[in-house]
């Protein structure tokens with residue numbers, strides 16, 4: 001049996017890799033990665049610099065791991081829908097094995113590859129693994145997809161009966177002799193016209209394992225209380241590993257579950273179920289990447305305001321947490337979840353700017369930028385997504401800051417202009433005594449909270465009409 005194992009950027013590991021284990025157990029193995037211009041054309045790569053850096057590092061680590069096991073990763077350039085069927089025929093393989101993607105464009109790619117292989121009598125088998133449970137498999141009493149998280153989480157929890165994560169193969173067979181192919185080197189950031197950002201997390205399976213170990217033996221014990229604290233390193237920082245599959249979600253789930261830790265452990269597993277929910281939502285409703293879940297928001301009168309938009313992306317709104325989030329994103333390709341929620345709520349509700357603008361900006365700069373989770377986070381924050389809460393919840397950036405960054409350490413780290421601001425005023429510098437305020441070069445708020453709140457409520461009420469009554 002000769003199999004291609006097609007690595008596709010969301011499963012850059014050798015441990016707990018179903019397609020690799022299956023291929024290794026049954027004969028010849030050809031590990032393949034395609035540099036598809038959909039992501040790797042320089043103009044496309046420039047739209048995802050941080051994700052690209054993490055991916056290239058992880059891909060390089062995968063290449064080394066496969067070589068260490070006795071095989072070799074073949075890296076080939078071209079459009080997947082053309083290259084993969086062509087190589088499968090040329091190499092006379094029996095099977096193409098890969099992990100399923102939930103995104104509509106990934107599904108379309110797989111449909112086309114599957115069709116081409118079908119004509120040649122070659123099997124294309126998709127493995128689950130991006131999620132804990134197969135997308136589409138968690139249903140409500142009426143057989144449909146859940147529209148809010150809590151009952152979804154409960155139903156998914158009941159269904160979860162995970163087999164143990166698969167170990168990495170101890171060895172792999174060498175590539176079959178005489179495979180005709182023009183391989184390409186893994187491109188460098190410079191090849192793609194991108195600068196390397198030394199502040200990003202390091203990619204690769206080994207670094208991911210260290211992060212998991214460090215979290216489970218450290219911050220996880222206090223996750224229940226610390227996860228919302230922007231000033232603490234209380235979360236796992238495994239989001240990019242989950243995104244690029246340097247660890248499988250099953251591996252993380254099982255490590256966290258084995259560690260126990262009561263309420264904190266449970267809260268952590270619950271976040272993994274949130275991730276699960278986002279992926280299942282996108283599987284069920286692929287159109288979510290284009291339109292709001294609550295259709296009442298479809299033609300919502302979002303404002304267009306370039307000055308406000310620039311202030312938000314550059315971190316000059318005059319609201320310290322919002323500005324810290326904006327700057328953290330550009331600097332290290334990450335933002336604390338609480339700060340993401342506050343910043344996204346501010347963009348959509350205080351500034352009345354389209355959530356899709358923010359969604360695209362986050363996808364551009366986040367290292368963990370994930371279509372399903374980012375879309376869900378933005379729709380949730382804008383009030384148009386799957387949420388048990390009504391759309392009129394509006395975060396107050398000042399009180400959120402006081403509660404989740406009480407001494408202002410998070411703000412001071414990312415907004416150094418406020419380094420000397422006393423803790424009492426760190427989340428409302430506009431209230432400082434004038435003499436002190438004048439010494440600080442930090443903007444006044446671009447909107448006043450109470451007025452912005454009223455404006456959003458009035459516009460939303462007018463637009464959504466009876467739905468919101």
Ligand SMILES: Cc1cc2nc3c(=O)[nH]c(=O)nc-3n(C[C@H](O)[C@H](O)[C@H](O)COP(=O)(O)OP(=O)(O)OC[C@H]3O[C@@H](n4cnc5c(N)ncnc54)[C@H](O)[C@@H]3O)c2cc1C
Nearest residue numbers: 235236237238239271275337340344368369370373374377
């Ligand atoms: C506007 C907005 C945009 C977001 N965009 C993304 C994105 O592009 N990619 C992404 O992975 N997450 C996104 N999130 C969710 C969340 O902010 C990040 O997953 C989290 O901050 C990552 O840090 P961590 O790994 O330390 O999280 P932890 O607290 O350690 O959580 C563990 C894992 O659970 C998952 N998770 C945690 N919180 C959420 C959540 N609210 N929704 C879905 N999954 C969650 C993540 O995979 C995370 O790695 C977004 C949230 C918002 C509000």
